[in-house]
Amino acid sequence: MSLPAYEPVQSSFTDDPDDNYKNEVMVASCELKVRQMFIRKVYSLLLVQIVGSVLVGAVINFNPSVQAWCVNNLWFSILCMISTFVFLFAAYFKSRSYPINLIFLAAFTFCEAFTVGLSCAFIESNAVIQALVLTLVIFVGLTAFAFQTKYDFTSYQGVLGIGLWVLISMGFVFMFFPTQTSGLHMVYSGLGALIFCCYIVVDTQLIMQKFSVEDEIMATITLYLDILNLFWFILSLLENRNDN
Numbered sequence: 001m002s003l004p005a006y007e008p009v010q011s012s013f014t015d016d017p018d019d020n021y022k023n024e025v026m027v028a029s030c031e032l033k034v035r036q037m038f039i040r041k042v043y044s045l046l047l048v049q050i051v052g053s054v055l056v057g058a059v060i061n062f063n064p065s066v067q068a069w070c071v072n073n074l075w076f077s078i079l080c081m082i083s084t085f086v087f088l089f090a091a092y093f094k095s096r097s098y099p100i101n102l103i104f105l106a107a108f109t110f111c112e113a114f115t116v117g118l119s120c121a122f123i124e125s126n127a128v129i130q131a132l133v134l135t136l137v138i139f140v141g142l143t144a145f146a147f148q149t150k151y152d153f154t155s156y157q158g159v160l161g162i163g164l165w166v167l168i169s170m171g172f173v174f175m176f177f178p179t180q181t182s183g184l185h186m187v188y189s190g191l192g193a194l195i196f197c198c199y200i201v202v203d204t205q206l207i208m209q210k211f212s213v214e215d216e217i218m219a220t221i222t223l224y225l226d227i228l229n230l231f232w233f234i235l236s237l238l239e240n241r242n243d244n
Contacts, residue, residue, distance in 0.1 A: 025213075026208070026210065027213055038216060042207060042216045045105070045216060046220050046223055046224060049220065050224075052109055052110070052113060053116070053117075054132070056114055057116065057117030057120055057128075058117075059117075060117040060121050061128065077114070077115065080110075080115050081111075081115055083107070087107040087111060088221070090104045090108075091108055095218045096217075101217045102217075105217055108221070112224075116231075120235070123239060128235060131235035135230050135231040135234055138197060138234075139227055142197060143200065145201065146200070146201045146204035146205050152205065153198075153201050156198065156202060157202060157206075160195060160202060163195045163198075164195060166191075167188070170188050185240045186241065189233050189234075192232075196230040196233060197230060199229075200227070203222050204223070207219040207222065207223070
C-alpha cells in the first residue's frame with residue numbers, strides 16, 4: 001500500500017551543500033552510483049524485515065508453549081496491534097533521524113510480525129508455507145519486471161487507489177454481514193492479491209521517484225506492507241480453496 005508523500009518535520013538543510021542536494025533531489029535524478037546505493041539500503045532493510053518476520057512467525061507457529069502463552073495473554077496481542085500503528089507513524093515522522101528510525105522500524109516489524117504470526121497459528125501450516133513461498137516468488141518476479149520494463153506504471157496509482165477502497169468496503173461488508181459463500185470470499189481474496197501485485201510494481205518504480213536518498217526507511221516500509229498484504233490475500237485464497 002502506498003504511503004503519503006513524505007514531508008520532513010525538521011528542516012533538511014544543513015551547512016553542507018552536498019547534504020542539501022541529497023535531501024532535496026529525488027533518487028531518480030541522482031547519478032547511477034547514488035541510485036544503486038539507495039536500492040541496496042532499501043532491499044537490505046527489507047530482507048532483514050522479511051527474515052525477522054518469518055522467524056517470529058515460525059516461533060509462534062511451531063512452539064506450542066508460545067502459542068499457549070499468547071492465547072492466555074491476549075493483552076499482549078492487543079498491545080502489539082496498537083503498537084504497530086504507533087511505531088509506523090513514529091518511523092514515518094522520524095525516518096531521517098538515525099538511529100531512532102531503525103529502532104522504530106525494528107519495533108514496527110516485530111509488532112506486525114507478531115500479529116500476523118499469531119493469526120497464522122490458527123491456520124493450517126501447509127497453507128501458510130505455500131502462501132509464504134508464493135508471495136516471495138511473486139515479489140521477486142514483479143520486482144525484476146518493474147526494474148527492467150521501460151513502461152511507467154506509476155500513472156495507475158489512481159486506479160489502484162479505487163481498487164483498494166473497493167477492497168476495504170468489501171471487508172467492512174463481510175465484517176458486519178458475514179457470509180458463508182466461499183466463492184465470494186475467493187473472489188475477494190483473488191482481487192486483493194491482484195491489486196497488491198500491481199502495487200508492488202507501482203511502488204517499486206515510485207521509490208525512485210518520490211523519495212530522496214535519505215528516505216530509505218519509508219521506501220522499505222512501503223514495500224514491506226505490500227508484501228504483507230499480498231501474503232495475507234494469497235493465504236486467504238488458499239484457505240478458501242482448501243475449504244472447498
